[in-house]
Each structure stands twice: as structure tokens, then as C-alpha cells.
Amino acid sequence: MEQNKAGRLSPVERVKLARSSLRPGTEDYIKNIIEDYIPMAGDRCYGDDLSVTGGIGFFHGIPVTVIGHVKGHDLDGNMKHRFGMPDPEGYRKASRLMLQAAKFGRPVITFVDTPGAYPGKEAEERGQGQAIAECIKTMSRLSVPTISVFTGEGGSGGALAFAVSDRLIMMENSIFSILSPEGFASILWHDSDRWQEACEKMKLTAADLNEMGICDEIVPEPSFEMEGSYAVMFRRIDEAIIRNLKPLLKTDGEELIKRRYLKLRKTGSKYGRN
Amino acid sequence: MNPFKERKKILDEIGRISRLAFPSAGQSENNSIVTCEKCGHKDPAEEIKNNLYICPECGAYMKVPAYDRISMLCDEGSFREFNKGRTGYDPLDFPGYENKLKQARSKSGLKEAVVTGTARISGHRTVLCVMDPAFMMASMGTAVGEKIFLAFEYAVKKKLPVIIFAASGGARMQEGIMSLMQMAKTSAAVAKHDEAGLLYICVLTNPTTGGVTASFASLADVTIAEKGALVGFAGKRVIEQTIGEELPEGFQSAEFQMEKGFCDMVIGRKNLRRTIGKLLAVHERGVR
Ligand SMILES: [Zn+2]
Numbered sequence: 001m002e003q004n005k006a007g008r009l010s011p012v013e014r015v016k017l018a019r020s021s022l023r024p025g026t027e028d029y030i031k032n033i034i035e036d037y038i039p040m041a042g043d044r045c046y047g048d049d050l051s052v053t054g055g056i057g058f059f060h061g062i063p064v065t066v067i068g069h070v071k072g073h074d075l076d077g078n079m080k081h082r083f084g085m086p087d088p089e090g091y092r093k094a095s096r097l098m099l100q101a102a103k104f105g106r107p108v109i110t111f112v113d114t115p116g117a118y119p120g121k122e123a124e125e126r127g128q129g130q131a132i133a134e135c136i137k138t139m140s141r142l143s144v145p146t147i148s149v150f151t152g153e154g155g156s157g158g159a160l161a162f163a164v165s166d167r168l169i170m171m172e173n174s175i176f177s178i179l180s181p182e183g184f185a186s187i188l189w190h191d192s193d194r195w196q197e198a199c200e201k202m203k204l205t206a207a208d209l210n211e212m213g214i215c216d217e218i219v220p221e222p223s224f225e226m227e228g229s230y231a232v233m234f235r236r237i238d239e240a241i242i243r244n245l246k247p248l249l250k251t252d253g254e255e256l257i258k259r260r261y262l263k264l265r266k267t268g269s270k271y272g273r274n
Numbered sequence: 275m276n277p278f279k280e281r282k283k284i285l286d287e288i289g290r291i292s293r294l295a296f297p298s299a300g301q302s303e304n305n306s307i308v309t310c311e312k313c314g315h316k317d318p319a320e321e322i323k324n325n326l327y328i329c330p331e332c333g334a335y336m337k338v339p340a341y342d343r344i345s346m347l348c349d350e351g352s353f354r355e356f357n358k359g360r361t362g363y364d365p366l367d368f369p370g371y372e373n374k375l376k377q378a379r380s381k382s383g384l385k386e387a388v389v390t391g392t393a394r395i396s397g398h399r400t401v402l403c404v405m406d407p408a409f410m411m412a413s414m415g416t417a418v419g420e421k422i423f424l425a426f427e428y429a430v431k432k433k434l435p436v437i438i439f440a441a442s443g444g445a446r447m448q449e450g451i452m453s454l455m456q457m458a459k460t461s462a463a464v465a466k467h468d469e470a471g472l473l474y475i476c477v478l479t480n481p482t483t484g485g486v487t488a489s490f491a492s493l494a495d496v497t498i499a500e501k502g503a504l505v506g507f508a509g510k511r512v513i514e515q516t517i518g519e520e521l522p523e524g525f526q527s528a529e530f531q532m533e534k535g536f537c538d539m540v541i542g543r544k545n546l547r548r549t550i551g552k553l554l555a556v557h558e559r560g561v562r
């Protein structure tokens with residue numbers, strides 16, 4: 001019933017929903033679908049970025065590495081986790097845990113929920129461009145299955161760094177965009193007030209991304225104002241991940257790398273598109 | 275060699291090559307005057323070009339058109355271009371984009387923001403990609419991503435090094451998410467080339483920012499920043515708005531990147547060819 005209603009939402013409404021503080025966050029998913037989660041801290045270079053959680057645990061009895069953005073649910077939480085906008089240390093922690101996952105043969109599950117990279121002075125001084133690039137490169141060549149789940153906002157390189165995966169799953173009202181609609185409007189029209197127009201133009205909804213071949217599966221969502229909606233969502237995400245993971249577990253590492261490469265080869269190619 | 279003689283030699287060579295390869299471009303530029311943005315000095319375009327696009331008055335580095343960069347760098351007549359006519363597409367059907375591309379094409383004389391091909395530098399065969407800020411600030415869209423990707427693929431197949439002259443204002447906004455995905459596409463191409471044990475040199479030129487910095491431009495074996503280049507991820511204005519203070523002088527300069535550990539060296543334009551030649555020679559073969 002609630003899905004019919006959601007089916008008629010405009011991109012602007014979806015962007016608002018994607019940003020809603022009512023949505024479950026990465027830590028909620030981990031708590032509810034990962035058993036014995038052990039968080040791991042630090043990038044071994046400079047610090048530990050609290051906007052990114054990473055750790056290990058069991059998913060359906062399979063040892064996995066989990067990485068995701070953490071936004072926090074209230075103002076204090078938002079401040080502590082910088083609204084899920086990573087510093088270079090967040091990407092470097094992620095790269096480190098991805099390589100560790102490959103070493104121990106664990107699939108990697110990422111939860112993407114970020115407005116984007118954090119445009120800070122120190123972030124530049126500590127090489128945020130290099131940190132994102134390295135994370136993207138690392139993820140593109142992992143010999144273990146990788147699944148990314150977009151749970152809310154997926155903005156810019158901050159989202160992409162955790163999304164170079166074998167299977168990209170998006171919740172119905174999550175978004176994936178080159179930049180925030182405000183930033184997009186500001187750059188192209190010098191007017192961030194035109195962000196709603198940007199939402200309409202950017203093709204940032206799950207359905208758009210599915211049509212463009214970037215998103216592999218869309219998971220329908222209940223209204224998060226509804227009681228019991230969280231439990232419904234955890235179950236659906238759990239099912240979507242295991243359904244996508246199973247065939248990947250039977251595929252060997254070389255083959256996974258090859259397929260990921262070929263998928264990227266086609267992305268945005270006029271000639272490679274079908 | 276006497277540095278003046280060497281420079282003279284380079285200039286003569288460039289003059290000769292540009293007359294050979296691009297007679298029409300050379301002629302049309304003969305009459306035009308270039309004004310230095312920094313000091314206002316005016317000079318005929320031809321003279322600025324012969325001076326490697328360095329202002330003879332104040333020494334400021336001007337932006338170098340892609341084909342002139344190639345002439346400055348490569349052994350005479352050695353450049354063979356790939357996918358010259360390759361264009362991207364318009365995944366968002368974005369209003370005005372076609373028109374913008376048309377303007378960029380007539381302004382730059384290029385089909386897209388990067389020129390790729392093979393060449394010899396000091397006798398060493400290499401794949402070369404040169405981005406040109408005259409084309410929509412060398413923003414990366416599907417065409418740039420594809421051309422860089424295919425250049426790396428060619429280099430893997432032929433076991434060649436890759437040299438990229440990076441320049442970019444960032445992502446090609448008009449192509450939306452497809453532009454963002456080119457970061458992943460180009461990085462994957464670098465990774466495969468890297469795994470094949472091949473050399474990748476990136477020269478960061480003015481300006482190298484945004485998605486290009488956060489992908490292939492930050493993944494080289496040897497990273498050179500050209501003197502005077504602005505190199506960073508986020509734009510200065512965005513950072514200043516975020517932190518609510520002004521950024522210090524020299525923030526995101528080539529020297530800043532070297533001091534912070536993100537490039538191996540800062541090299542002046544006149545020394546680039548020699549430095550790259552040496553790097554290629556050292557990488558010609560390892561001991562095993
Ligand atoms: Zn000057």
C-alpha cells in the first residue's frame with residue numbers, strides 16, 4: 001500500500017526522504033543483520049574517522065567485512081559523525097579494511113549514506129583526493145565479492161569510494177548523484193536556490209540509476225513514520241544482500257575482478273552500451 | 275649544454291613541428307595577440323607559443339593547448355592520435371549542453387577535453403594523454419573517461435608506459451552521475467596497468483581539481499606537479515564557505531602538494547621534457 005504511494009513521488013520528494021533523519025542508518029543495519037560485529041578503528045596513518053564505521057562479523061553465518069557512512073540520528077550524533085562526510089582517514093580506513101577482507105577471503109558489504117566528501121582545509125592537507133582515488137582503485141580490484149547498499153544519500157566521490165562493487169543495491173528512496181542538488185544548481189546556474197529544479201534534471205533516483213545500468217536492484221521501502229517499519233526494512237535489506245551475494249560466492253576472484261572491470265568499461269561508453 | 279642553447283633548440287623544434295603539423299592553426303594565430311592574465315603584457319600568439327606559453331615579462335605560466343604541449347614534449351613527428359573524433363553523450367538530456375559543447379569545440383579546436391595517443395619522448399615509446407582546459411575547463415565526462423580508459427588499455431596490450439598531463443576543473447556536471455562514474459572507470463584502468471607492472475607518470479598542470487584529482491591523477495607511480503599549478507580536490511571557495519575563514523596564500527599550490535607529500539617533485543615547464551625522458555630511461559628495465 002505504502003509502495004503505491006511512494007511510486008508517485010517526485011525526485012524532490014525522494015531527495016527529502018533520502019535525507020530524512022527518520023531513516024535507519026548504517027549502524028542500525030549492522031546491529032540488525034550482522035552478528036558479532038566487531039568494529040575496527042583507524043587508518044594507520046593519522047587517525048580514526050568517526051563518519052565511517054568499518055568492522056567484521058557474520059552475515060548468514062558468512063564472515064564479512066562491513067564498511068559504511070555514519071550520519072548520526074540527532075544533532076549531537078550528526079556533529080560527532082560529521083553528518084557522514086568522510087575525512088581522508090575514513091577512506092583510508094575503508095581501503096585498509098577492504099584489503100584485509102581480500103586477504104582473509106571475506107566478502108565486503110558497504111552501506112552508503114553521505115552528502116559527499118567533507119570540503120575542509122585539513123582534508124585537503126591530508127590528501128582527500130588521493131585517499132578517495134586509492135579507495136576506488138582498491139575496491140575495483142578486490143578478489144572478494146563486494147556489495148554496496150545505498151540507504152539514503154549517495155553524494156559525489158564520498159559515496160563512489162564505497163560503491164565500486166559487483167552489485168549495487170539502492171533503497172527505493174535513496175539517491176546517487178554527482179554532487180548535492182544544491183551544489184549542482186550552484187555550479188551550473190550560480191543559484192543554489194534552484195536545487196529542486198536540479199533534482200528533476202539530475203537523474204538521481206534509484207529508478208533512474210537502474211535504468212542507466214548503474215543500480216542493479218531496487219529495494220522497496222515502507223514509510224519510516226510507520227511503526228514496525230524498521231523491522232520490515234532490515235528484513236528486506238538482509239534478503240536483498242543474501243540473494244545478491246550467493247551467486248558471487250560461487251564465482252572465483254579473478255572472474256569477479258574481470259567482470260567488475262568489464263562493467264566499468266561499458267559505463268558511459270556510447271559504444272559499449274547495449 | 276648551455277641552457278640558452280637548449281631552450282633555443284626546443285623552441286626551434288616546436289616552431290618547426292607546429293608549422294608542419296598545424297599550418298592553419300599557426301596562421302590564424304599569427305595575427306592574434308595574447309595578453310598575460312597576470313601582468314597584462316601583450317605579445318603575438320606565435321611568440322608566446324615559442325616561449326612555451328611562459329610570459330616573457332613576468333614569467334607567469336599560461337595554459338598550454340593540448341597539441342602544443344604534445345609538440346613541446348614529443349620527438350618530432352612521433353605522435354599518433356587515438357580516437358580523435360570520439361565524443362561523449364548527453365545522459366541527462368541536459369538543456370543547453372549540446373550548445374556548450376559546440377562552443378567549446380570551436381574555441382579549442384578539439385572534439386573533447388583530452389587528446390590521447392602514442393609518441394616517442396627522447397626515443398622512448400609511450401602512451402600520452404593531454405587534457406586541455408580550453409575545452410570546458412577540461413572537465414571529465416564520458417568522452418574523457420573513455421579516452422583515458424582506452425589509452426591505458428592500449429598501453430597494457432602493448433606493454434607501454436602512460437604519461438598523463440592532467441588538468442581539470444572537475445566533473446562534467448552536465449553529464450551527471452555518468453561523469454562521476456568515470457572516476458571509477460579510469461581508476462580501474464590505472465589499476466590494471468599497474469598490475470601489469472607498467473609505468474604511469476602523471477604531470478599535474480594548472481588547474482587539476484575535483485574528480486580528476488580523486489581518481490587517475492592521484493594514482494601514478496611518479497607524480498610531477500608543474501610549477502605554478504593549482505592542485506586540490508575541493509574548490510577554494512567551497513572550503514572557505516565550509517570553514518568560515520580565508521585560506522592561506524599558496525594553499526593547493528604545486529609546492530603545497532609537495533610539502534604535504536602528494537607529489538614527487540615540482541618541475542618548471544622548460545625542464546619537463548628532460549625530466550620525463552630520464553624517468554622513462556630509468557624505467558626501461560628492472561633487474562628482474
Ligand atoms: Zn605576465
